[in-house]
Amino acid sequence: MLLQSPWTPRLAEIDASAAERLVLALADDIIEGRLQGGDRLPAHRDLAWQLEVGLGTVTKAYAALERRGLVRSVKGRGMFVAIREAHEDRLIDLSANVPPAMLSARLLARTLAGVARKIDADHLNLYSPPAGHLEHRRLLARWLETLGVRVDPANLALTSNARQAISLAFDLACGPHGVILTERVTYPGAISLARRKGYRMQGIAIDAQGMVPEALAETLEDVAASSRAVYLTPTLHNPTTATMGMARRQAIVEVCRKAGAWIIEDGVYALGPPTAPALAALAPERVFHVNGLSKSIGPGLRIGLLALPGQMVEAAQDLLQDIPMAPSPLSCAVVEEWLSSGVIASVPQDLRHEARRRSSLAVSLLGGVQFVAHPDAYHLWVPMPRDAADQLAAAAASVGIRVTPPESVMVDAGDPASGIRLCLGGPSLEDVTQGLTLLGKLMKGTQSTAT
Structure with a gap:
């Protein structure tokens, strides 16, 4: 008897083909640890029926996930999650401008x-x-x-x-x-x-x-x-x-x-x-x-x-x-x-999807904060006076959040205008959510004081 899949079928809420939406939804749940290594995925026909998509859509999505090493096919048994991700960081590091993890062992x-x-x-x-x-x-x-x-x-x-x-x-x-x-x-x-x-x-x-x-x-x-x-x-x-x-x-x-x-x-x-x-x-x-x-x-x-x-x-x-x-x-x-x-062609596309998701998350969590972002970037910029930026960086460190030091991006150390760069690519989505929620409260206070 085949084990039932623990995954609740869904399509990612993005403007893309059904196969791309299915790939992103599954990749999110695997990378974020909601699905564990060894978990069984729904059978092709069952998933196509539940999502009301074509069988070819599911086949294409599973093949893309297998190329990335996120799932593996076992003959006669089905498709299984191939990796296990764990995020135990105590410090939320929003200072390193790296892309989200898209490659597996x-x-x-x-x-x-x-x-x-x-x-x-x-x-x-x-x-x-x-x-x-x-x-x-x-x-x-x-x-x-x-x-x-x-x-x-x-x-x-x-x-x-x-x-x-x-x-x-x-x-x-x-x-x-x-x-x-x-x-x-x-x-x-x-x-x-x-x-x-x-x-x-x-x-x-x-x-x-x-x-x-x-x-x-x-x-x-x-x-x-x-x-x-x-x-x-x-x-x-x-x-x-x-x-x-x-x-x-x-x-x-x-x-x-x-x-x-x-x-x-x-x-x-x-x-x-x-x-x-x-x-x-x-x-x-x-x-x-x-x-x-x-x-x-x-x-x-x-x-x-x-x-x-x-x-x-x-x-x-x-x-x-x-x-x-x-x-x-x-x-x-x-x-x-x-x-x-085809990995080189597919990973940047996946990165764009993930960057847009994290950018949208920042917009929703930093309401009322003045910042600059781009949907394809995995960092954002919060412009503010140099003194306010230094204060925010220190306040963030006190609650366990590391941000890019304001002076590190400044050509002229005496420039009164600066800002804070927040890098959203490296941490888990859970850490990004927690970090931005805390920073949103800190930044509202800092920006209101600066004005």
Whole structure:
């Protein structure tokens, strides 16, 4: 006699196909621990009847979940949950900007088995070329193309993570003791990297679409042309979530062309085909495009990419001879396996669904609080005066909630305007709910005091 399934059938409340809604509903309940490892799922026909969907819809959804390693099929018995998730964190950490967990141990085991059959032993027996193996660059150039960035593999440098790609771009675009112009609040890693390497950062005014072209043009007039670069994130900016429209992107490119300034474009947060072209597509001769897989697949997949303007390839090769940065061949082999199996295509879609769910949750829990969010981002931004932001960070810590320190995103430490970045991707949904509920009460008090 077959065990009855403990799962109450449902479809996720999102605007998507029935199969996608079923995948998300089941994935939510598995990842959040409402279904345990070994739990039986409803039979295909029973589930189709209960949800009033086609049998093919259930078959497609179960196949997608099995590819992700969340469920497993046992011949003659049915479909079962393949993982067990437990969340016992005492501290609710809303400071680390990582994507929600979408990969399982079962998927990894299946992936490594496939890699073992295919990997070229020479990739481990010999040193990698300075910019990475050509076949790996070809592979990742194909992935970049899905994001709207076309690059000749010969013009692509591979690194062990995106921050190394930013570091390489800084060195190539600025030279020693250069000036980096960036949004007045920006990615904390870029700020700390610039400071350690001796670059001076100068903040540029921002609005709802990110960097303001007129402010950039004015600042470029006052900075020496030989040692400057513009670093910016046009899609889902960190920390404000601002995304540039087509007109804004063209304006930024034209300002930099006129001033002869290099652009370093951080594209790590794009989860799929862009709604507006990447800056690298508008000005490939002027843009260093930085990307990586840790934000779009998982933090443990450490591969960075730097798409280079053609005239900078030789200089990049020279720098990489001195400080090799190529990623692990095993990481590249995992990407190759996931590209062929469809995992690389499906995970960003799942991340978008999860990001939208968590963004909607924030809207419902932070009513009355002024904040900026984007449905595709797994972080949000609460703008406020610097003093109020420091007070909120301290108050949050006192109730067991860690938030991004306000000073870490500020280019100018004396800037009176700042804010709090809240990262919603890493914690469990239960912790996000609890954290935002507590923070909502704290922020209402802080913002009312600040006004």
